[in-house]
Amino acid sequence: MVMVDLWRRGWCLASALLVPLLALASPRLLQLDAIGPAWAVLWLLPWALVDGPISGALVGAGLALLLDGLHPGPVSELPALAGLGWWWGRLGRRSLVLERFLPLALLAVVGSLVLGVSQVLQLQLRGTLPVAALHVLWAQALLTGLLAPLVCSLWLLIWRQQLPGVR
Amino acid sequence: MQAGRGFRLSPQRLLLSGWPWMSLALLLLAVRLSKGAGLSDLYALVSRPFWPGTAQAEWLRAAQRLDQQSRLQSLEADNQRLRRLLGLQQAAGPLLAAPVIARPASGWWQQLLLGRGAWQGVSSGAVVTAPGGLLGRVVAVTPSTATVQLLTDPGSRIGVWVARTGEHGLLLGTGTARPVLRFLDRDARVRPGDLVTTSPASTLVPPSLTVGVVQNLDEQAMPAPEALVQLSAPVAAVDWVQVRR
Numbered sequence: 512m513v514m515v516d517l518w519r520r521g522w523c524l525a526s527a528l529l530v531p532l533l534a535l536a537s538p539r540l541l542q543l544d545a546i547g548p549a550w551a552v553l554w555l556l557p558w559a560l561v562d563g564p565i566s567g568a569l570v571g572a573g574l575a576l577l578l579d580g581l582h583p584g585p586v587s588e589l590p591a592l593a594g595l596g597w598w599w600g601r602l603g604r605r606s607l608v609l610e611r612f613l614p615l616a617l618l619a620v621v622g623s624l625v626l627g628v629s630q631v632l633q634l635q636l637r638g639t640l641p642v643a644a645l646h647v648l649w650a651q652a653l654l655t656g657l658l659a660p661l662v663c664s665l666w667l668l669i670w671r672q673q674l675p676g677v678r
Numbered sequence: 679m680q681a682g683r684g685f686r687l688s689p690q691r692l693l694l695s696g697w698p699w700m701s702l703a704l705l706l707l708a709v710r711l712s713k714g715a716g717l718s719d720l721y722a723l724v725s726r727p728f729w730p731g732t733a734q735a736e737w738l739r740a741a742q743r744l745d746q747q748s749r750l751q752s753l754e755a756d757n758q759r760l761r762r763l764l765g766l767q768q769a770a771g772p773l774l775a776a777p778v779i780a781r782p783a784s785g786w787w788q789q790l791l792l793g794r795g796a797w798q799g800v801s802s803g804a805v806v807t808a809p810g811g812l813l814g815r816v817v818a819v820t821p822s823t824a825t826v827q828l829l830t831d832p833g834s835r836i837g838v839w840v841a842r843t844g845e846h847g848l849l850l851g852t853g854t855a856r857p858v859l860r861f862l863d864r865d866a867r868v869r870p871g872d873l874v875t876t877s878p879a880s881t882l883v884p885p886s887l888t889v890g891v892v893q894n895l896d897e898q899a900m901p902a903p904e905a906l907v908q909l910s911a912p913v914a915a916v917d918w919v920q921v922r923r
Contacts, residue, residue, distance in 0.1 A: 534782055534784065535780040535782055535791060536780060537780070537781060537782050537783035537784075542783050545783055545785075546783055546784075546785040547782075547783035547784065547785075581782065581825075582782070582784070582786070582787045582789065582825075583787065583789065583817040583818060583825060583827055583831075583833065584787070584833055586786070630786050634786065634832065637833075639832040639833045640832060640853075641785070641786065641832045641852060641853020641854070642852040642853055642854055643785075643853055643854055644853070646785075647785030647786060647853075650785070651785060
C-alpha cells in the first residue's frame, strides 16, 4: 500500500533530486560564512508532514542514500534523516499548527541540529572531526531555520495542490 | 717701478676676487671624488624623455623567462632521470585540465567536483594541482566526474617536508582553510615563511610539489611541534585544475 502510494506520488518524489543538486551547486547567496543550509531537511520536513511517518522514514532513508554518495568516507546521513522523517510524519498526523511559519522554522532548526550532531558523532568516532564543527553546526542550523518558513511552505502548498488525497 | 706696484694684490683681495674659481675647483673635486654623483643624476634627469621604451624591457623579460623555462625543463629532465635511477616516485604523469563544477558547502567535507572522470582517464588517487601548487587527491570517480578531497578536508593526510631544513612532517586537514603540519622530530627548526612541499620520498603524491607556506609554529604542542600552513593554491578562486593521471 505504501509502495503504491509512493508510486502515485512519483513526480513529487522526483523533486527530491533537487536536494543533491542544490547541495552540489551550493549557491553562494544562500551561504552563511561558506556554510550552506541542510537542503535535505528543507525538503524532508514538508514531505513528512504531508505524507506521514512511514513515507517520511522511507523517503528520508532514500534521500540519505543519494546524499551519502556525494561525499567521501563512510559517514552516513541515513539514521538521522530516516528518524527525522518518522518523527515529523508522526507530528504532522497530530496537528496542522506545525505548518505555520514559526513551528516550521523551529522544526527545521532541530532537524538540522540532529542531522549535524549525527555527523559529528560519526566523524568523532573516525577521528576526523573538523576543528570548526560547532561553527558549522550552528551556521547550518541558523540558515536552515531562516529558509524553512519560505521553502517548506512552498513545498507544502505545491504538494497539497497536486495531491488532493493527502491530509 | 711705480707702474708695476699697481698690479700687486694683497692676499685678502686675491681671495675675494678668486673665490668663484676656487668654488668651481672644489665642486669639480667633489664630483671627481664621488665618482660622478650629481652629474650622473643630472644626466639621468635631463635624458629621461629619451630613455629606451618599455618594449625593450619586455623583450629582456621575455628572454629571461625563456631562459628560465629552458633551465627548468633541463633541471626537471635531470631530476626525472635521477629519480628513475634511484627507483623513486616519478614527478609527473600526463596532465589533464579539468573544470571545477561544484564546491559543496556542507562544512563537514572539503571537496571539489571536477567535470572530468573515468571516461577521460581520471582514476582514484590521482593528484590534483592548480596554479600555486597541490590541491588534493581524487577520492571518487564516476564516468564523467571526479571528487577531489582537498588538503583542508579533515580526512586528508599527506607526507610533506620543509625544503630549507629538510624536515619531514604530516599535513593534516582540519576542516579550516589552514591545515596543520605535524612534525616527526621533536626539535623542529622550522620558522614562519618556510616553504612546504610534498615529500621527495612520498609514494602517494609526486615529489616536490608546492603545498604552502608555514604561517606560525606551536613549539609547545605534544608530542611534536605543529605549524599552521597557508596553502599556496587558491582553492576558492580556481575554476580549472590539472589532474595528474
